[in-house]
Amino acid sequence: xxxxxxxxxxxxxxxxxxxxxxxxxxxxxxxxxxxxxxxxxxxxxxxxxxxxxxxxxxxxxxxxxxxxxxxxxxxxxxxxxxxxxxxxxxxxxxxxxxxxxxxxxxxxxxxxxxxxxxxxxxxxxxxxxxxxxxxxxxxxxxxxxxxxxxxxxxxxxxxxxxxxxxxxxxxxxxxxxxxxxxxxxxxxxxxxxxxxxxxxxxxxxxxxxxxxxxxxxxxxxxxxxxxxxxxxxxxxxxxxxxxxxxxxxxxxxxxxxxxxxxxxxxxxxxxxxxxxxxxxxxxxxxxxxxxxxxxxxxxxxxxxxxxxxxxxxxxxxxxxxxxxxxxxxxxxxxxxxxxxxxxxxxxxxxxxxxxxx
Numbered sequence: 321x322x323x324x325x326x327x328x329x330x331x332x333x334x335x336x337x338x339x340x341x342x343x344x345x346x347x348x349x350x351x352x353x354x355x356x357x358x359x360x361x362x363x364x365x366x367x368x369x370x371x372x373x374x375x376x377x378x379x380x381x382x383x384x385x386x387x388x389x390x391x392x393x394x395x396x397x398x399x400x401x402x403x404x405x406x407x408x409x410x411x412x413x414x415x416x417x418x419x420x421x422x423x424x425x426x427x428x429x430x431x432x433x434x435x436x437x438x439x440x441x442x443x444x445x446x447x448x449x450x451x452x453x454x455x456x457x458x459x460x461x462x463x464x465x466x467x468x469x470x471x472x473x474x475x476x477x478x479x480x481x482x483x484x485x486x487x488x489x490x491x492x493x494x495x496x497x498x499x500x501x502x503x504x505x506x507x508x509x510x511x512x513x514x515x516x517x518x519x520x521x522x523x524x525x526x527x528x529x530x531x532x533x534x535x536x537x538x539x540x541x542x543x544x545x546x547x548x549x550x551x552x553x554x555x556x557x558x559x560x561x562x563x564x565x566x567x568x569x570x571x572x573x574x575x576x577x578x579x580x581x582x583x584x585x586x587x588x589x590x591x592x593x594x595x596x597x598x599x600x601x602x603x604x605x606x607x608x609x610x611x612x613x614x615x616x617x618x619x620x621x622x623x624x625x626x627x628x629x630x631x632x633x634x635x636x637x638x639x640x641x642x643x644x645x646x647x648x649x650x651x652x653x654x655x656x657x658x659x660x661x662x663x664x665x666x667x668x669x670x671x672x673x674x675x676x677x
Contacts, residue, residue, distance in 0.1 A: 336362035342437035347379030350448025372400040373517040412556035415581030416658030426474040452488035473673035539584035561654030595651035601674030
């Protein structure tokens with residue numbers, strides 16, 4: 321290879337030949353590049369792919385053939401439907417905005433798939449995620465535009481010792497450059513869509529079909545003081561912070577500030593009403609701690625969306641096991657029930673995460 325900046329990714333090490341690694345392969349450029357560089361480094365490799373909801377991507381198999389390594393497929397369609405798709409649909413019916421990637425990573429991709437990799441004799445599972453492990457703790461990757469640790473923060477901490485993220489310190493354009501130099505057949509392949517089981521732009525159709533129309537139950541659009549302004553077409557089709565497409569005409573801009581599933585109302589208000597000084601998180605998963613009580617009083621930084629900035633906050637563990645998050649320096653706009661909230665320390669290592677209620 322001509323480019324010396326990639327030397328550390330392609331340097332052979334004799335001692336690696338006795339370490340077996342399963343590369344979780346989707347058929348995309350990231351995981352395929354991981355397989356190529358680990359092969360260059362001398363590891364004993366196999367490729368593993370999950371079958372979940374879509375027809376299998378043949379590229380993963382072809383890349384394994386190119387490398388001359390075995391390729392195995394785990395059929396996770398049943399578990400994916402119950403753990404991810406059914407959850408996704410139910411959250412929308414409850415007026416929440418689900419985060420299917422966090423749930424899939426917890427139960428399927430970094431649960432079932434790790435078990436599958438180990439059943440094939442693998443010492444580690446490597447993926448093409450843009451994140452890093454520092455001192456055994458999940459940490460932000462170096463590409464802020466592609467950092468995926470937010471979505472990985474619900475992984476069982478006991479499984480972290482089996483994981484490798486070989487390209488977590490690269491930016492996406494560099495990965496494509498490296499892939500092209502290595503001759504990876506999919507180096508120019510487009511990134512996958514956001515939700516693998518919903519066609520881009522077809523969320524409404526998906527929800528209507530999978531709820532037998534229940535997602536389209538009409539209700540009122542009301543102000544915070546109860547004034548009815550119009551009708552909505554189903555809570556699932558509105559998001560916190562939304563301004564356009566409400567179908568109401570008022571002198572001043574109005575935004576969705578709450579989805580009231582109990583009364584089937586979309587509640588609208590001023591932009592200022594979107595800012596929250598605190599939130600409560602449930603189903604908290606610990607990464608840097610062993611006991612939930614250790615979070616009590618911790619001052620850290622939180623993200624309430626994957627592309628959010630970090631907000632300084634203090635945590636309080638409640639009696640029911642939920643965690644209250646109080647923002648210290650600024651209020652946070654459009655806090656959305658159902659989305660993840662992830663806690664980081666000053667080194668951008670993950671402390672834990674939960675789901676906003």
